[in-house]
Amino acid sequence: MTLVQLRHLIALAESGSFSKSAQALYITQPALSRSIRALEDELGTPLFDRVGRRSELTSFGHEVVSRARQLVFEAGELHDSGRRMREGQGGVLRIGMGSGPGAMLMTPLLMRMATRHPKVRVVVARGGTDLLAQALRARTLDALVVDARSLDPAADLEVSELREMLGVFMCRRGHPLTRLRKGVTFEAVQRYPVASTPLSEEVARSLIETYGPDAHPEHCVTLQCEEVASLIDVARRSDAVLLAIRAAAPDLVELKMTPPIERVARFGLVTLRRRTEAPGLSIVRELIQELMHD
Numbered sequence: 001m002t003l004v005q006l007r008h009l010i011a012l013a014e015s016g017s018f019s020k021s022a023q024a025l026y027i028t029q030p031a032l033s034r035s036i037r038a039l040e041d042e043l044g045t046p047l048f049d050r051v052g053r054r055s056e057l058t059s060f061g062h063e064v065v066s067r068a069r070q071l072v073f074e075a076g077e078l079h080d081s082g083r084r085m086r087e088g089q090g091g092v093l094r095i096g097m098g099s100g101p102g103a104m105l106m107t108p109l110l111m112r113m114a115t116r117h118p119k120v121r122v123v124v125a126r127g128g129t130d131l132l133a134q135a136l137r138a139r140t141l142d143a144l145v146v147d148a149r150s151l152d153p154a155a156d157l158e159v160s161e162l163r164e165m166l167g168v169f170m171c172r173r174g175h176p177l178t179r180l181r182k183g184v185t186f187e188a189v190q191r192y193p194v195a196s197t198p199l200s201e202e203v204a205r206s207l208i209e210t211y212g213p214d215a216h217p218e219h220c221v222t223l224q225c226e227e228v229a230s231l232i233d234v235a236r237r238s239d240a241v242l243l244a245i246r247a248a249a250p251d252l253v254e255l256k257m258t259p260p261i262e263r264v265a266r267f268g269l270v271t272l273r274r275r276t277e278a279p280g281l282s283i284v285r286e287l288i289q290e291l292m293h294d
Contacts (some may be wrong), residue, residue, distance in 0.1 A: 003075050006068040008035045013065045014206060015056040028109055062132055093280035096125040096132035098146035098196035099228040100165075101267055103248040104291050105145060105284070112283060116154070120280050130200060134155070136270065142278035145288065146271040150200035151270065159268040163292040165245045168266055169194075170252035172236050183258030186211035186220075193240040195231040196224035206262050235293065246294055267292055 011021040012032070022029040026031060040047050047061035057065060097106055106135075108123055111124045125132065125141060129150040135141045137156070147158050169189055171177055177184050177192070199207075199217045207215040214220060222232060223240060232249045234241040245265045246254060269288060 001039055003072060003116055005035050008032055009039060009068050010065060012036060012048070012055060012063070013057055014054060017220045018055065018258060023146070036045065064165040077224065091279055092121045092196075093124065093278055093283075094142045095281075095284060096127070096135060096138065096144040096146070097143045098129060098132070098144070098150070098267075099126075099226050100147060100245050100248060100265055101145040101292070102126055103232070103244075105230045105287055108287055108291060109284065113280075115281070117283065122280075133270070136272060139272075142271070143281055143284065145267060146270060146272075147200060148268040149202040150198075156273055158271050158273045159272070161269040161288045163267045163288065165247060165265045165267060165292065166260060166294045167243065167247045168246045169255040169257060169261065170242045170244065170246070171239070171247055171255060173253055175239060175241075175253065177241070177255055178253050184255045185258055186215055189221060189241050189255070189257075190214070193222045193238070194243060195234055195240045196243040197226060197228050197231065198224060199243075203249050203265075210259060211263060236242045247292070276294065 008021070008025065011025055012018065015024070018029050018032055023031040025032065037045065039248075043060075043064065045060055046058055047064055048055040049058055095109070102124075104116045106126075109124070110122065113120055125135060129144075129146045132141065132144050133151065136144055148162060151157070151159070152240060169184070171192075177188060180188065195216060199221075204217050207217070207220075217224075221243070223234060225231060228244055228248055231240075231242055231244070232252070234240050235249070235252055241255070242249065242252060267288075269281075269285065271281075
């Protein structure tokens, strides 16, 4: 049996007339008769008694119509639920964010969902790229926004919305390094605590090529954690120097390094190949396009 047949059944039960029901359903009377007959054949018993010009439900027909109304209602609810999810009005969005993307996207994402899509349940997970990738593969997350350079290449992962962003050394206003007029050397930076989130091997290689072996994060970074917001707060309130993407802390002073640091972050949206995309993910894509740029 099909939903179409059940709708035909309900229409005929309500009107008692094949001609009126066919007209209301915008089908021919013979087509309606065939539909009802096929349903009766499948169920193995008559659903209507023909009493004069009217068609009245049998005892079993009453039971079938009652269940049919519930099935049609539930089907309509499923259809509406799918529409609401497509339009960002319902469902669940589970997104994992690395430290850099989290600093730029997490609050704007939560604000947008709260103000424009209040019926969507949003779950944001934070952590290292490896752990987030495990959660994505376990289907407990729908997508990740992470530094693509820290992600091991894999055939089951798809990276899109790539954004390369400038990494810089930053400090608070009034920091002693801001008074150097001829540019800041890496040796000068090393006189102070250096704060950073975990950096990929590509970033480490770039730092070494630019400033020498002492610039490897294992040697130069003295304050490290996954939450860049905490490191930004430390840099605001101490002489610590923060190594992060410029956009993460616009109120800090960018140090004019000699030589200048190369770009160190390449952020992207990571999803599983051949998996249907969560409807709310289009909102994340919009925010990446709006916010993730120098």
